[in-house]
Amino acid sequence: MAQWRSTAEFRFTKGQPTETIWFYEHPYPEGQKSYSKTRPMRVEEFAPEQAWWGNEADGFSTRTTTEQAWSVDFKQRMADAKAKAKPHWDKAEQLSDEASGLSAELRQLRQQLKTLDKKSTDRPVLQKQIQQNTASIKTLKAQQARARQAGDALYWPIFNLDCKNPHIGEQVSHDPKELLARYRQQQQSMADTRRQIKDILDTALSSQREEKA
Known part of the structure; x- marks a missing residue:
């Protein structure tokens, strides 16, 4: 052959x-x-x-x-990839704007806290708001990063030019080096998926704790 x-x-x-x-x-x-x-x-x-x-x-x-x-x-490949990635990129932009708004509000709350007397009864209320805003900003930024990554994962692979000949059927390799490389790639993919699931669960649990608090 x-x-x-x-x-x-x-x-x-x-x-x-x-x-x-x-x-x-x-x-x-x-x-x-x-x-x-x-x-x-x-x-x-x-x-x-x-x-x-x-x-x-x-x-x-x-x-x-x-x-x-x-x-x-x-040209068509890029157009299709952009169309698929755009909703995720738009979501990331929306989350970024929300985080920026909360960051501005957080700066104002911290400035107000500095002006209050240490014995003021308003201090605990402001401190709680600051904690909630800080946690919310962290959550929004994590969601933004995931949304951006989801869009990038749909767009950037179009530049991978490892294109197999469509006229030749699937060829199975028994080369140990290729099999080990494929195994390591699969293990890495599984590890990335586990990390993503962990981030989602951590975010959900964090939100539940904030609601209970």
Whole structure:
């Protein structure tokens, strides 16, 4: 079975946004599974890519999708990602505004507390309000961070150009190094999920304690 290494073709033109990204999967030479110092790449191997490349003068009109070449509509991909991420980003902005409002109120309360006599009966009331505002601001900032992260998680992966050839079926690797790397990635993902759940529970319990207080 032929071995392949996937490469992305980028053509950035000044003043023009990137709308389409082309990929070309270059095959290793017959009987070769990787490149090395003793078995390096050879220029003549890239004759098929050179023939396929086309001419920028006519907008690469001759370039076509093949078993080794495919394109990604990056413009549409970005638009879709922004649409999905926007509600989360908007929520983060809303939470940020709420936290800013409470922060301004908190500064006023602290200033009022400084002007009160130490024996004033209003001090306990102000101190309680300050504690509540401080806790609320902390909760809002934690919620804001999660909302922002949720939006970013939907948007930024579009720039990950590790794109598999859609013309080739799923290939299962039995390489121990790849399996261990995949296992570590899964463990990290599980740890991140546990941390997110813990943050949500901590926030919920904190709010309940504040209500009871």
